Amino acid sequence: MIRQRGAFRLFSSLPGLLAGVGLTGFFALSPMNCFPEDLSKRTSSPLVQGQGMERGKGHRDKSDDLQAQLHEWKIVRVYPHDPTAFTQGLVFSEGRLFESTGIRAKSTLREVELETGRILKSRSLDPKYFGEGLTLWEDRLIQLTWQSGTGLVWNKDIFHLEKVFHYEGEGWGITHNGQHLIMSDGSATLRFLDPKTFEKARSVVVRDRGESVEQLNELEWINGEIVANIWGQDRIARISPASGQVLGWIDLSALRNALGPVQGPDALNGIAYDPERDRIFITGKLWPRLFEIQLCPQ
Numbered sequence: 001m002i003r004q005r006g007a008f009r010l011f012s013s014l015p016g017l018l019a020g021v022g023l024t025g026f027f028a029l030s031p032m033n034c035f036p037e038d039l040s041k042r043t044s045s046p047l048v049q050g051q052g053m054e055r056g057k058g059h060r061d062k063s064d065d066l067q068a069q070l071h072e073w074k075i076v077r078v079y080p081h082d083p084t085a086f087t088q089g090l091v092f093s094e095g096r097l098f099e100s101t102g103i104r105a106k107s108t109l110r111e112v113e114l115e116t117g118r119i120l121k122s123r124s125l126d127p128k129y130f131g132e133g134l135t136l137w138e139d140r141l142i143q144l145t146w147q148s149g150t151g152l153v154w155n156k157d158i159f160h161l162e163k164v165f166h167y168e169g170e171g172w173g174i175t176h177n178g179q180h181l182i183m184s185d186g187s188a189t190l191r192f193l194d195p196k197t198f199e200k201a202r203s204v205v206v207r208d209r210g211e212s213v214e215q216l217n218e219l220e221w222i223n224g225e226i227v228a229n230i231w232g233q234d235r236i237a238r239i240s241p242a243s244g245q246v247l248g249w250i251d252l253s254a255l256r257n258a259l260g261p262v263q264g265p266d267a268l269n270g271i272a273y274d275p276e277r278d279r280i281f282i283t284g285k286l287w288p289r290l291f292e293i294q295l296c297p298q
């Protein structure tokens with residue numbers, strides 16, 4: 001498990017919380033609390049509650065099963081995020097935050113200053129592309145495009161498009177494990193690709209207690225596990241890369257209460273990890289804030 005390996009720090013500090021931005025409204029909401037606050041008082045699984053779930057498919061009714069593997073979590077810090085960014089991919093490396101945004105004719109690759117949300121560098125994609133997942137392989141940013149079957153390979157420093165490659169089906173999220181690129185396509189299957197040839201090496205079907213988990217979207221590799229958010233649902237899964245088994249769920253629906261004034265925030269989408277400081281960043285499409293979260297002791 002991630003937490004057992006020490007990947008998540010277990011406690012946050014109030015000064016750290018207060019170092020966030022635009023906190024007035026949100027911090028009336030007991031920032032030190034873990035979410036969900038008390039599962040024993042709930043009458044149904046928190047995984048099927050809250051906003052942002054309306055477009056999700058396959059709502060589950062195995063409340064007891066899901067609660068048994070649900071992780072509590074808390075917000076550590078809050079950062080500003082471009083509310084016009086239709087976030088599709090998020091990557092953090094060596095102090096730098098990279099983001100892929102979608103919508104045809106509006107899609108970008110960008111580098112963003114974490115503390116301020118300021119866009120440091122941005123490259124518009126060809127209008128025919130709908131930007132999707134993003135990962136950093138060595139010194140190249142690899143960006144998927146939704147339905148174009150085309151991957152874009154960028155120099156991470158100057159955002160020069162160095163090459164393109166092609167894949168079958170749709171492209172949603174992408175990350176890597178140091179050996180293979182790992183991509184999602186909206187189904188329950190994750191593909192492992194050779195990072196040099198982009199040929200498929202293997203695939204795995206993600207299942208939770210025997211049932212396939214569809215709509216896997218943005219991905220991140222965190223200490224030996226694949227972490228994925230599910231399109232249209234405010235939750236993320238910890239996934240065994242070997243078996244595809246879901247190891248745990250993190251219900252992030254409470255983040256909706258922390259977004260502040262916002263018009264029409266879309267799906268939670270965007271997971272990045274800072275291995276140097278063991279930080280997990282979460283945002284969403286058209287979300288005005290980006291959050292650092294951590295798991296709580298259980």
Ligand SMILES: [Ca+2]
Nearest residue numbers: 090219220271
């Ligand atoms: Ca990511």
